[in-house]
Amino acid sequence: MSNKNSSNLRFSELSLSPKIMRALDEMNFEFCSPIQAKSLPYSLSSHDVVGKAQTGTGKTAAFLIAVFEDLLKERANDVRYAGEARALIIAPTRELVVQIAKDAQQIGKYTDLKIHTLVGGMDYGRQLNKLHSSLVDILVATPGRLLDFCEKREVYLDQLEVLVVDEADRMLDMGFIPQIKRIIRLAPKNTHRQTLLFSATFPEDVLRLSEQWTHEPIRVEIEPESIATDTVDQKVYLVSTDEKLTLLTNLFRDPDVGNLIVFANRRDQCKRLHDQLSRRNLKVGLLTGDIPQSKRIRTLDDFKKGKLDALVATDVAGRGIHINDVTHVVNYTLPEEPEDYVHRIGRTGRAGASGVSISFACEEDAFHLPAIEELLGRKINCEQPPSHLLKK
Template sequence: MTTFADLGIDPDIVDALAAKGIVDAFPIQEQTIPLGLPGQDIIGQAKTGTGKTFGFGIPVVQRLGLNPEHGVKALIVVPTRELAVQVYEDIDLLTSNRSTSVVAIYGGKAYEGQIDQLKAGAQIVVGTPGRLIDLAGQRLLDLSNATEVVLDEADKMLDLGFLADIEKIFQKVPAVRHTQLFSATMPGPIVALARRFMTNPIHIRANDPDEGLTQANIKHLVYRAHSLDKDEIIARILQAEGRGKTVIFTRTKRAAQRLVDELGDRGFNVGGVHGDMGQDQRERSMAAFKAGKRDVLVATDVAARGIDVDDVTHVINHTIPDEDKTYLHRAGRTGRAGKTGIAVTFVDWEDLHKWALINRALEFGQPEPVETYSSSPHLFEELNIPAGTKGRLVSAPKTQSVKTERTPRPERAAVAAAEGTDEGGTRRRRRRRGGANPVGSTFAEGAEASTSADSASESSADRSAEGAGTHDGAGKEHHDGKPAPARRRRRRRGGSGGAGAAPVVGA
């Protein structure tokens, strides 16, 4: 096994890597670093998770020297915000023993902090195309001295429609430069881009000839599952023996958030990363997952290339991706750094044609996914799930206490009626009862009628009068349209007269 010290790398960089337990080089690093150090243009192609970042990062850092001058000397362009954060952290590690400063430039964050770092003289910029062009257009980012240029995950930039932005960026960097292009796949437009903007590049493929199109250290399981049973299946997989950190991919942002809520309700420690979340929320969720505070991460494909965590044991495709390249990048979140992993894919009945294309492209040899339910014996056997496992870690919340508070109310009201008290009445009912009658007086035994027939007819006439029950806002009237003082005096007269008028009516 070749170590970084054997590749002619500066001792301070070797020490920085060794401090993190990184000593041996992967094949892509072993092949690209000796060519990149003297300034050879490189097209590096290797499967995701094989160490491409250090493959281009070490030559960039070392070629800038121990004490580079202030100002942008190196530019690393990445397609997504999550990948920008990941690459920034790796480059920051490489420069930890040097005066070189690194800044991450990407959208969703405030401009001020990024601009301050640029003004402070940062020498290496890691950024996404949109924010880079934005700051360059405002003359806040000067790329005229960026002699080291790297395109990482170039095929993803093609998928996201960044090809025109990449051409704009190349127009802002020096014509004489050292250019490196790294990607897991190499479609035709990317090859054409390399020919336009690179000088005699060497194309390096770091693939084992006997490995096939997918990583040999990843176990691929494909199930035909019903959409209503997927959550239960996933919840049982998350209780498999030996299960470590797990990434679950969904097709849409709404499905991702729904699954986060569902798994959280079932008792799992889960976080999410998708486009409806703010950038700060996404970064906090990703940081919690990397730190082990959460062991389940639900994400859309926006994060498929920004999750660089070595101890991910399972990847679950809640919905099947649209193409084989997306499948490779999803599955590549596990089995990283030479470790083993498991990739589980659910195929809906209506998505069988998509699986047929992926199966043919990646040579899986499994044209018909196995029909699987949460109770299927082969699911428990293949994923090492303990027998009798259910899809919930915590019991459902009990609502009995809420019901027991509300049910006695009618009983208390009945008792209050029998005893002649006002206990059990609702606040709304008490507010309605006004005038001289105390609340609950109608339930008092032997209580006299508080209103006479005359007052009752008067009240009825008031309610049937034109405009009664409305308020036109033209004065200080109440809802019956009469001035407030007169209405109160009428009630008092009616209340007192009603009690005295009763004998006259009886006579």
């Protein structure tokens, strides 16, 4: 977890509890990032907050610090039951849930607060046994698996003190809103809990939902330009569809390319690309939404350990990836949603390092460029790829 793009507000100025400050000091968190500086003074005062912030801006730490401080400040009920959560964090993908829980373990390492995760694609019985083995202070979950547990009366949300909805726009895109509405109906009403909602964008539907789910919220915004796109050298190579695979294969041989993530829009595109690269004796991992969670975690670990040359991923699988030393991101196909472009290139140029994003634009992809440039607020240089990258 990095804290780049710092503001002038120090964590030591926020009157945080000693246990949280000790963990933040060990993580070298001295200054708040902009979203933390804007949201924490309100969330720490028990206000509801609706925040506009992209992945990679420090929003996870922003809501986790608020959650921990609330639970440490308020004493838990003397009588508690298994599966009765005090705080709930809902996120759209399994990877993001796992990452949030990992960050929570770091921030809360000196507290005795118990963190549990519920995600689909992993052993139901094991998650159930863990729920029964210790009380739940902070529950991090994907909507579908959480509802499974609620409907079987293994998880109870009626005692929630804090509710966090992360990446609300992505929840909307993935069709999770009906599930989240059912989850929220199981929680105390919005005047009897604190609600923190974060979204990379604020489409009308998300704004309407935020009004229903929160009570007199403070709204804070960090514009996309605040993301460290200035640390990413963005290139667009104009190519035909037939040239893409040759271009990508040659990029693997470029000595400047270290850890590489390749994005495509659909599962079938990723699977085909993974097979084609594997046949060229390249060690490539595949991350798509239909791959079992345990296998996805192993793939990510192999990539972090340098056992793989690259990852091929869809946006759903790629959203929760936090790896600090990714040197290059390739958009094999340009995303249809401009916000996804920003998320993709945000996988590189992290933690103060510089990175490179290379987008392959054939005739079909080029239609998506104007909307991406409008979101970025600037033109992206389009060029012919160097001739040596097109050699068969």
